[in-house]
Amino acid sequence: MKIELAPKRDTKKIIAFCSFIVLLGYAGFALSSKATKDVSASQLRFQTVKQSHLDIYTTAYGELSSAKERLLTAPAQGKVSEILVRPGTKILPETVILTLANPRLEQEVNAAKGQLAQQLAQREAFKFEQQSERLNYQGRIADIEADIERAELELSVNEDLLNLGVSSKIELQRAKLSVKQESKKLEFEKKKFDQFVEMQSYQLTQRDITIEQQQAQVALLEQQLDDMKVKAGISGSLQNLSVELGQSVQLGQSLAKVGSDEALIARLRLPQNQADQIDINAPVIIDTQKGYIKAHINRIESVVSNGTVLAEAILDDALTSNARPALSISAQVFVKHQQNTLHIEQTPGLRPRSKQAIFVRNANNQLQQKQVTFGELSKGQLTITDGLISGDELVTSDINKLLSYQKLNIVD
Template sequence: MKIELTTNRNKRRKWFLAAALASGVAYAAYGLTGADIPNIDIETLSFAKVVQGELNLYAEAYGEFYSAKERLLTAPAQGKVAEVLIRPGAKVTQETVILRLSNPKLEQELNQAKGLLAQQQAQKAAFEYEQQNQRLNYRGSIADIEAAIEEAELELKVNQDLMSRGVAAKIELQRARLAVKQQKKRLVFEREKYQQLQEMQLFQLKQRDIEIEQQQANIQVLTQQYGNMQVKAGISGTVQALEVELGQSVQLGQSLAKVGSDKELIARLRIPQRLADQIDLNALVDIDTQKGRVSGHITRIESLVTNGVVLAEAVLDSALPGNARPALPISAGIFMKTASDAVYIKQFSGMRPHSSQQVFVRDNAGLARQKTVTFGELSQGKLIVKSGLKAQDEIITGNVEALSQYAAISLVR
C-alpha cells in the first residue's frame, strides 16, 4: 500500500507540472499573438494611403540669397574719412555718396597740375609765333633770291643783245650766265631748307602737343581721384559692409565698403554630399522663402565637400517675392530625376527618411498590425518606401506611441 500511495502522489505532481507548463505556454502565446488587442475608436485616428506611380525626385537643400552683383569700394587715394553718410543696410543708387574723404595734398597737386597745363599751352602759343617768324624769314630770303634771279636774267639779256651787236665782251656774257645759274641754285637750296624747317617745326609742335596731352591725362587722373574722394555706391542695392570709421586714415586701394544688388539675387545652396552627384547643371530648382516661391536653375556646383555638404549656385528665373533680400535663409528642392514606378506616402510626423520604423498597417479585418517599414529619400514631402508596404496600404499617421506595446489594435466605431 505504501508503494501505491507514492505512485499516485508522483502522478499528481506530474499533472500539476504539466498544467503549469501549459499555462505558461498559453500565456506566452497570448502575448505573442496579441490576444490582448485593445479597441480604438477609428474616428480618433488619421490614415495615409501608400501610392505607387511616377514621382519626381528632388534633393532637399538649404541656403540663402546672395547679391548677383557686388562692388567693393576702395580708397582712390590716401586720405582721411571726413564724413560717413550711409550705414550698412541702407538702400543706395549708383550715385549715392556713402563716404567723403579729405586729402589737402591731392587738391594742391591738382591745382599745380592745372597751372602747369596752362603754362604749357601758353608756351606752345608763343612757340607757334616764333615758328611763324622763322618761316617768314625764310620766305623773305627766297623772295630776295627770286629777285636776284630776275636781275641776273635781265643783265644776261642785255649782255646777249650787246653781244649780238658786237659791243659787249664775251666774258661779260659768261659772267651774266653764271650769275643766273648761281642764283637759281641758291633758290633750290633755300626752298629745301624751308621745307625742312616746316617739317622740323611740325615735329616740335607734336612734341609740345604730347607734353600737353600727358599733362591733361595727369589732370584727368587727379580730377578723378579728387572726385572719387566722394565715395559713391556705383550700383543700386544695399550697403552690405562698412569697414572704416569717421576720422580714420586710409591708404590708396584700402577697402572702404561693400555694396550688393538687392533686386538681382542668386541662391547659394548646401546640398548633401550623397545627393550632389545626382544633380546636373541647369537642374531646375524650386525655392521657398517662407513668404513665396521662386524658380531657378543650377549654374555652378563646387567639387569641394565641407562638413558633408557641397555648395551650389542657382540663378533665379521668376519674379522675387516681397521678402527677398541678400542673406535671407531659404530652402529649396533641386530636381534629380523622375522615378517611373515609385512607392511612397506623404510624410507625417515621426516618419524619418533613410530609417526603419514600426508602423500600424490597416487590414480588411478591422485590425491594424505593426510592421517594420524601411523608408528611403524624402522628396517634397513625399517619403519613398523601400520595403514593408505596397500600394493602397493604409497606415496610421496619428500619435501611436501609446499603442506601440501592442502587436495589433482593433479599429471600432
C-alpha cells in the same frame, strides 16, 4: 575524531523557486508575444500606399544674395571726413557713400595743372618763334628770286648788245654765270626751308606728346580727387561699411560693399548625400514666406562644409514683396525622376531614410505589424523602398505603445 556533516539542502525550496522563475518568464513571454489586442477604430487614422511616377526634390536652406556686388576701395591715401550713407540705405550709381580728404593730393592736382598751363604757353611761344624763322627763310628766298630776275634781265640786255656789237662775250658769260649761281642759291635755300618746316613739325609733335602726357596726368589726379567722393557705382543698397569717421585709410583699402536689390540670386546649402545627384540647370522652387519663386541651379561647389555643399541658383520669376539680400529662404531642389514609386504623405513619426515598425490593415480587418523601410522625402511625399505594396493601408496615428503586439483587433 569529530566528523562534521554538511547541512542538508532544502530541495523543496529550490524546486519551488525554479518553478516560480519559469512561470514568471513564461508569463512575460506570453504577455510580450500575445497574439492580439483590441483597439478602438476611433483612435485610428489610415493612409493608403500609392504607386506613381514621382519627382524627387530635396529640401535646401540658404539666403538671397545680390547678383551684382561692388567693393569700394580708397582711390588714394586720405582720411574719412564725411559719411553720408549707412548700411541698408537704398542707393543709385551716383550716390556718394563717404568723402575722403587728402590736402597733398589737392596740391598735386594744382601743381600738375600749373605745369600743363606752362607747357601750353611754351608751345604757343615756340609756334611764334618758328613762324618768325619761316618768314626769315621766305624773305631770303624772295631776295634770291629778285636777284635772279635782275641777273636774267642783265643777261638779256647783254645778249641784245652782243648782237649789236656793243657788248663783249665775257660780259655775256658773266651774266649767265650770275643767273646760274643765283638759281642754285635759290634751290639750296628752298631745301633748307623745307627741312626747317619738317623739323618744326617734329618739334611741335614732340611738344604735343609732352602736353598730352601732362594732360593725362592732370586727368588722373583730378579723377583721383573726384574719386575721394566715394560713389556707389551701381543701384541697390549699401551692405557693409568698413570705416569710421576720422579714420585714416591707405590706397586700395576696403571702404564699403554695395550690392544690387533687384538683381538677386539664391545661395543654397545642399545636403552632401544628394549634392552629387543634382545637375546644373536643375529646377528649384524657392519659398520666401511671402510666395514662391522659380529658379534653376547655376553653379555647385565641390567643397563640403558641415555636411552641406554650397550651390547658386538663378531666379527665373519676379521677386516677392519681401525679397532682399540676406533674406533667409528654403527651397525644393529637383534631384531625379522615379517611376512606379511607392509613396505616402508624410505624417508625424514617419522618418525619411529609416526602418520602422508600422501597423498595416490586413484582409481580416486586423492590424498586422510590419517592418517598413522609408526612402526620400520629396515635397511632403515619403517614398517607401521595402515592406509595403500599393494599396496597403497603414496606421498613421500614434499607437507606438502597442508595438509589443504583433496583431491588433479593430473594434467599434
